[in-house]
Amino acid sequence: MCISYGDNYLFKNDNKTLQYDYNNNSIFKNNTGEINQRRLPKAIIIGVKKCGTRALLKFISAHPDVVASMNEVHFFDQNYYRGLDWYRNQMPLSLSNQITMEKTPQYYIHNRSAYRMTQTFSNIKLKLIVIIRDPIIRAISDYVQLTTKRKSNLTFEDYVFIKNSTIINDKWIPLKIGCYYHYFTKWLKYYSFNQIHFVDGENLIKRPWEELLYVQKFLNLTIQIQQKHFYFNHYKRSFPCIRNQLYQTKNGCLGSSKGRKHPDIKQETRTILKNYYKTCNSRLKQIAQINFSWL
Numbered sequence: 001m002c003i004s005y006g007d008n009y010l011f012k013n014d015n016k017t018l019q020y021d022y023n024n025n026s027i028f029k030n031n032t033g034e035i036n037q038r039r040l041p042k043a044i045i046i047g048v049k050k051c052g053t054r055a056l057l058k059f060i061s062a063h064p065d066v067v068a069s070m071n072e073v074h075f076f077d078q079n080y081y082r083g084l085d086w087y088r089n090q091m092p093l094s095l096s097n098q099i100t101m102e103k104t105p106q107y108y109i110h111n112r113s114a115y116r117m118t119q120t121f122s123n124i125k126l127k128l129i130v131i132i133r134d135p136i137i138r139a140i141s142d143y144v145q146l147t148t149k150r151k152s153n154l155t156f157e158d159y160v161f162i163k164n165s166t167i168i169n170d171k172w173i174p175l176k177i178g179c180y181y182h183y184f185t186k187w188l189k190y191y192s193f194n195q196i197h198f199v200d201g202e203n204l205i206k207r208p209w210e211e212l213l214y215v216q217k218f219l220n221l222t223i224q225i226q227q228k229h230f231y232f233n234h235y236k237r238s239f240p241c242i243r244n245q246l247y248q249t250k251n252g253c254l255g256s257s258k259g260r261k262h263p264d265i266k267q268e269t270r271t272i273l274k275n276y277y278k279t280c281n282s283r284l285k286q287i288a289q290i291n292f293s294w295l
């Protein structure tokens, strides 16, 4: 039987599924009689956009005790009015010992998402994961996505600087998002440090097994995803892919919209941006007690 909710957990729960209850499309029974149903997430990747959220979700959902919604659900930012049953129905089927996850990068910068999560998850201990990367590379990645979609010829500098100057256009959202500290303080109003885990998006590309080890520990999972499960694919411009031995998907690499080619950026632009992000980076480093090499 094939359940079409994203590839990673498709086969995982498939062989455990025996019976479909047509009166309630969210309940299945496996061959041991255990109820297999849709559950609210216990952990959410809340951001940050263009920092590797998709890769992180794909890799962690290779764990046998994790199931994930492969679509961005956008519940707390866009679909809140649809209610909790709608949200639960976006989740894949899971067993009681499995952790359900979703990722919606927009949550991190959205004004009301943190508060709404506290309203939704008041009686369970929600875990939040934030993946961040060098904000200059993040901005370039956002720029590449934007120009790909709009088929625009404007250069990165055209967006970054106010016309004919080297004054930063700090109203440009792709630049603002890179001040991770600014948004983080809003989350801290509602969540304690031990509920939030930061992933180094640069290291996720170079040594994904290290970041996955920390994530598995944070989620109190047995350590299943290890270095031997990753390989680097030169067709994917040396981005890591995950081997299919943990679960039976055909392709452990990300799709063509991930790992796009970035344009060369002038050294002068990099220097100006480095300076622009300096305070934000060092504040985040201090408050979140993280020591990523690029911070």
Ligand SMILES: Nc1ncnc2c1ncn2[C@@H]1O[C@H](COP(=O)(O)OS(=O)(=O)O)[C@@H](OP(=O)(O)O)[C@H]1O
Residues within 6 Å of the ligand: 048, 049, 050, 051, 052, 053, 054, 055, 105, 140, 141, 142, 144, 204, 205, 236, 239, 240, 241, 253, 254, 257, 258, 259, 260, 261
């Ligand atoms: N394994 C692997 N494969 C491909 N790409 C990888 C991987 N790990 C991290 N990345 C980086 O993830 C960037 C996209 O980030 P997101 O998935 O968060 O983007 S999005 O917000 O969901 O649009 C994407 O950005 P671009 O390089 O600009 O395409 C990648 O740099």
